[in-house]
Amino acid sequence: MTDLLQLLFAGLSQGAIYALIAIGFVAIFAVSGVINLAQGEFAALAGLVAISARASGLPLPVAVVVAVATVAVVAVVMERLTIAPVKAMTTLVSLILTLGVSTALKALMLLVYGPNAEGLEAITPGIVTVAGVSIRYQDLWILLVAAVVSAAVYWFYDRTVTGKALRACAEQPVAARLVGISLGRASLISFLIAGIVGALAGVLSSPVYFTSWESGLALGLKGFVAATLGGLVSIRGAVLGGFVLGVLETLTAGYVSTGLRDAVAFLLLIVVLVVRPGGIFGRHAEARV
Template sequence: MTDLLQLLFAGLSQGAVYALVAIGFVAIFTVSGVINLAQGEFAALAGLVAISAVGSGLPLLAAVVLAVVSVALVAVIMERLVIFPVKRMTTLVSLILTLGVSTGLKALMLLVYGPNAEGLTPLTPGGFSVAGVSIRYQELWILLIAGIVSLAVYWFYERTLAGKSLRACAEQPVAARLVGISLTKASLISFLIAGTVGAIAGVLASPIFFTSWESGLTLGLKGFVAATLGGLISVRGAVLGGLLLGVLETLTAGYISTGLRDAVAFLLLIIVLVARPAGIFGRSAEARV
């Protein structure tokens, strides 16, 4: 029983990171219909920037803020230089463009930070045990901050006029223009949100899962699968998908084989795309996906 609880807690903390990355996919897709394959690189870049800043003598919190702001700026620049100039954006075009950005960011991170994986200093070192379950303080920070960020993004999109206006740009672009909603501004804001949540995921995960120039590939894949479980248009579905994926991965690694851990994401993705294109937690995305 203790082993099961340990695996479940580890899966939830890992799934919370996937959920944040997934929210980035949802934030962009719900506004512009773009699938951003560079979302994982946002997380990896944030982790490396924070690690480098701490290594240069900057306090940890200041380094985290610098990393989040820097990556959010990168996301905004990406939108202006890569997405905005395209007049007729399709899903295929967005995949090609963002894959190119992803590849470029990987090469830049390898060139600047080198090939070695490193870990950021935990926000609170150490941990404790409850009923035989070992809990690290960093894992609690991951769950707490991921929960706050998820609720904030959900509230913004679902409960505010500004958030509903952003969603209208993808669902009814012509009507959105007629009522004065700027599609250009909406796309920019969506990338800003995606860059911010991706960066937060990266700095939270780095102390436990470590960060390297290629770690964004794995995070991006897991985040995309989590977002797909929610139909790519639901923040709540993305969070639930991330938590489910994290738990299934740790249970698979603990009870079957660690070598099959990453296969869980691919298996889930195939099942969802074949059996339920709208996502396990989504109902209205089938036509768009």
């Protein structure tokens, strides 16, 4: 029983990171139909910026703010330079564009920060043991921030007028423009949100899972699978998808084989796309047609 709880908890912590990355995918896709393959790089970049800011003597909270702000700027610049100028954006075009940005960001990180993996220091170092289950304080921070951020993003997209206006851009671009919603501004805001959420994921995960120039690839893949599990347009679905993926991975590693751990995400992706293309929580997506 202790083992199960320990594995479940590790899975939840890992899943929270996937959920944050997945929110970034959804935040952009739900507005403009763009799939942003550089989402994982946002996280890696934030981790690396925070580590070097910390190494240069800034206090941890300042380093985190610097990292999140830097990535937010990168996300906005990326949108203006590569997404906004394209007149007829399709999902395929967006994949090619963002893959290019992702590769460029990776090369840049390798040049600037070198090839070694490093970890940011934890917000609260140490562990606490509850009923035989060891819990890192950092895990609690990850879960807390993930909960607050996902609630905030969900509230913004589903409950505020601005958020609904953003979603309208994907549903009915022409009608949205007719009622005075700027598609360009909507896309920009969605990238800003994705940048901030991705950066938070990177900064939070760095103390536990470490960051290197290439850690964005795995994070991006897992986050994308999590978002797809949720149908790619639902924040709630993305969060649930992240947790399901994290827990399934850890349980597979613990009870079946550690070698299968990374295969879980992709097996799950294939099954879901074949059986329930709207996502495992896909009622939502089907009903919208």
